[in-house]
Amino acid sequence: MxxxxxxxxxxxxxxxxxxxxxxxxxxxxxxxxxxxxxxxxxxxxxxxxxxxxxxxxxxxxxxxxxxxxxxxxxxxxxxxxxxxxxxxxxxxxxxxxxxxxxxTYGHTVKLDLHLPTDDVPDHLYYPVSPDAEEIIMETGIMPVDRAMVHLSGTYRDAVRAGSVRMDDVAVLDIDTKRCADAGFPIGKAARSVYLCDRVPPECLSLAEEPEDKGDSYRW
The missing domain is CATH 1.10.10.970 (RNA 2'-phosphotransferase, Tpt1/KptA family, N-terminal domain)
Structure with a gap:
């Protein structure tokens, strides 16, 4: 309440x-x-x-x-x-x-949100199904059911987001500076949610599960 x-x-x-x-x-x-x-x-x-x-x-x-x-x-x-x-x-x-x-996020209507782009982490994360991992690595990340691509601030947050709609989750690592340099700046929408129009394939790599389960595993 x-x-x-x-x-x-x-x-x-x-x-x-x-x-x-x-x-x-x-x-x-x-x-x-x-x-x-x-x-x-x-x-x-x-x-x-x-x-x-x-x-x-x-x-x-x-x-x-x-x-x-x-x-x-x-x-x-x-x-x-x-x-x-x-x-x-x-x-x-x-x-x-x-x-x-x-x-602040989750829109299916296209807007100009003017989100802050300062202090965006060097790396963000995106959940994919193992079956889709290879093709997304080749083509990049595009919006699917939302107006913008939604990225997570930590590996664990990405796993949690992906688990809502997938049984098995692989996590991609996004180089945020490289993404911005490619013309797709990333803005912070919420505590651990970041948005951009798309992520080019050259900004992607397969994320490794962190050994330290401290901040990366906060709930």
Whole structure:
């Protein structure tokens, strides 16, 4: 659930993680899950055709009006519920600026996200099935079901991402500087998610599973 501490803001727990006080109730787990799916559909896939800026921002008031209009059971929804959901998302999937919100990754609609390209790691990772490994190494990585290529910050994050849709996962290593020099800069979208238009084959190599399972295996 989401609660709100008067001093430290929104949080997803029973008690404020900073001061330990029990805050004001905002949304139940069920409401968070239901509204989270709707928010992703609007911000990632353009559902309901709401006005969206070239960078993917949508007015939270428009989202509230639309959701309340199609679902009478959501008459309680207000912009601060959208803000609370976005700001407390554990994966950093949303960004709030003023009264507008956007998804940071996962889009199927083409946008100009203007993601930061500073401090991108020298190497990022991408999961593939062993059967597709050879052809991707030859042709490079292109977007498949999303508007941009999604890369992971660690080997383990790539394995976890690939395991959602593959039984066996191989991991490719992306030389990020070489990719940028080839005309495909990479931007940081979330904690361990990076985006680019495509990755040329000369930027790819087969990643080796790290022996040190510290930061590379964080969950």
């Amino acid at each position: 989401i609660n709100e501490c008067e001093e430290h803001g929104y949080y997803r727990d029973d008690f404020c993680p900073v001061c330990g006080e029990k805050g004001k109730f905002v949304m139940s787990d069920y409401e968070v899950e239901k509204m989270g799916r709707t928010l992703a559909a609007i911000l990632r896939h353009g559902k309901f055709d709401l006005e969206m800026s070239p960078q993917g921002f949508v007015d939270m008031r428009d989202i509230v009006d639309t959701v309340r209009g199609i679902n009478p059971r959501m008459k309680w929804l207000r912009p601060h519920h959208i803000e609370a959901l976005a700001l407390t998302d554990p994966k950093g999937r949303y960004q709030v600026v003023g009264h507008k919100v956007r998804a």
